[in-house]
Amino acid sequence: MLLSTKNLSFSHPRQQAIHFPDIQLTSGESLLILGKSGSGKTTLLNLLGGLAQPATGEILIDKVSLSDLKGQKLDLFRGQHIGIVFQKPHLITALTVFENLQLANFFSKKKNDQLMQLLKDLGLADKSKSSVLTLSEGEAQRVSIARALANQPKLILADEPTSSLDDDATQKVIDLLKEQAEKIGAGLIIVTHDQRVKNHISNFIEVKSS
Ligand SMILES: Nc1ncnc2c1ncn2[C@@H]1O[C@H](COP(=O)(O)OP(=O)(O)OP(=O)(O)O)[C@@H](O)[C@H]1O
Secondary structure, three states: OOEEEEEEEEOOOOOOOEEOOOOEEOOOOEEEEEOOOOOOHHHHHHHHOOOOOOOEEEEEEOOEEHHHOOHHHHHHHHHHHEEEEOOOOOOOOOOEHHHHHHHHHHHHOOOOOOHHHHHHHOOOHHHOOOEHHHOOHHHHHHHHHHHHHOOOOOEEEEEOOOOOOOHHHHHHHHHHHHHHHHHHOOEEEEEOOOHHHHHOOOOEEEOOOO
8 A cells, every 4th residue: 555544634723623535545556535615625735745744543654654754754754755735836946847857856965867757757858958938837737746856756735736727738737737647657646626537537535524
């Protein structure tokens, strides 16, 4: 089992606790996290990525309990094993496309000689030397996917990767995420309230706030 969670809950300050359904995910499998706006989908993704600590429950990734990792160890574990695609690309604007990917490798102490191939797979080969400031929104989104994949993670977490994209681009981004996850044998979890994504991935859990 790549990922398993049990009895997870989280309380934002002055908010009712959110209880999450348990997740079981094997390598190569895809899962959607669905739920209304404000139900706690991003909160769950943050817990799975070790970016927030649960109030109760446990998260095991490849048999490692995230709660046993702190500080630098947690950062290194995240960098090496978890690729996160955030809602907004959050690229380093002073760097080129290729340098943004190299930086991901640098922080996680990983070497990947397939970065150029990755950009090719995502239709970005001719943008490798471009400043990220010159990219369209869809291109920047694909670069942020490439960056999440740059360390060949075991688990890919994507938060609303298609919310600002049209139907064609949505299909392309979901296909790319699935193809790339399959290529490196990773598990893929996508948070969305985009009904279109349901046509591409059938496995889902639903987060409800009460
Ligand atoms: N930093 C915070 N402090 C207090 N409450 C928060 C904080 N972040 C989120 N919340 C609350 O926690 C709940 C869950 O938020 P979350 O962002 O996880 O929802 P979501 O399902 O991802 O929503 P959306 O689909 O709109 O992005 C919401 O009620 C939100 O107002």
